Amino acid sequence: MLQHALPKITQAKLLGAYTLKITFDDGLVRVIDFVDILQGPIYEPLQDTHLFAQVQIDPETHTLVWPNGADFDPETLYNWPDYVDSLKAMAKRWAQRQKQAA
Numbered sequence: 001m002l003q004h005a006l007p008k009i010t011q012a013k014l015l016g017a018y019t020l021k022i023t024f025d026d027g028l029v030r031v032i033d034f035v036d037i038l039q040g041p042i043y044e045p046l047q048d049t050h051l052f053a054q055v056q057i058d059p060e061t062h063t064l065v066w067p068n069g070a071d072f073d074p075e076t077l078y079n080w081p082d083y084v085d086s087l088k089a090m091a092k093r094w095a096q097r098q099k100q101a102a
Helices: 040-047 074-078 080-101
Strands: 009-014 019-024 029-033
Antiparallel strands (some): 009 019
C-alpha cells in the first residue's frame, strides 16, 4: 500500500488582516486570504483581527491553530485551490443561517 507524506507547515506569516503566507516543508508557498470563509461558530471569531493574528503552528500536527480552537489542516491549505470554493460556499450558508436566526 502506498503512503503519501502529509505536507507540513513550516512557517505562517501574517501579511494582512486575514491573509497568511504559508510555507510548507517541500518549499511550496501559498498566500491565502481567509476573509471569505470566516463564518460559523469556529471561524467567525477569527474576524477579530487581534485573534486572527494569534495564529500558531501546532508543533505535533503542523496544523494552523488559534486560541479559540479554530484550525486548518496542512492538507487543506496545501491543496487550497481544490477546497476554496466549497469552503466559501459553506461560509455563505453559515452566514445565511445566522441572518435567519437573528
